[in-house]
Amino acid sequence: MAVNAMEQIMSDLLFEYKQALQMSCTCDECLNDVLALVLNRVQPRYVTDDGKIAYVKAEFIDKQQMTTLIVKLAESAKMVSDMPRCRRFERGE
Template identity: 30%
Template sequence: MLKNYVEVAVAEVFDDVLAEIRKRKPDLCGCERCREDVMAIALNRLPPKYIATDKGEIFTSVDFSRVGGKAEIIANLIPAFELVDKRPRHVR
């Protein structure tokens, strides 16, 4: 089974970044559609890192050195949150 390791890394830090942004902007939407939009935008800006895994393998922790670093992921998530917040694909 092929898996984009960057997707796993983005998912791992997503909630922490959302919590930090909500300290400044408590009304930031966290619905499933907005979450997926933010992740999609960030993932489209990050280079993919595919790995082959055994079917059903679960990642217990992410080695951020494999994906360019946690800071790079956060640096791509923050503008994605801002973009989705300005133009959500649903009525608030």
């Protein structure tokens, strides 16, 4: 079995930066949209089990690489935020 370590890493980053991203809607649906968008834009890093995600994560301690991920996350958040597709937003809540 192979898991994409970036899924966990981007999910953690999204949770960490959720407030700073200042999205127009932060429901689960919108956050999942951001996650899907950003995962399509970063290179997947497959590992054989969840326990190895930490090793991949350690590589991103390098500031430059981490900044690149955060920029991509912010761009994806802006795209979803500018045009939310969730039901909550359609109802105008």
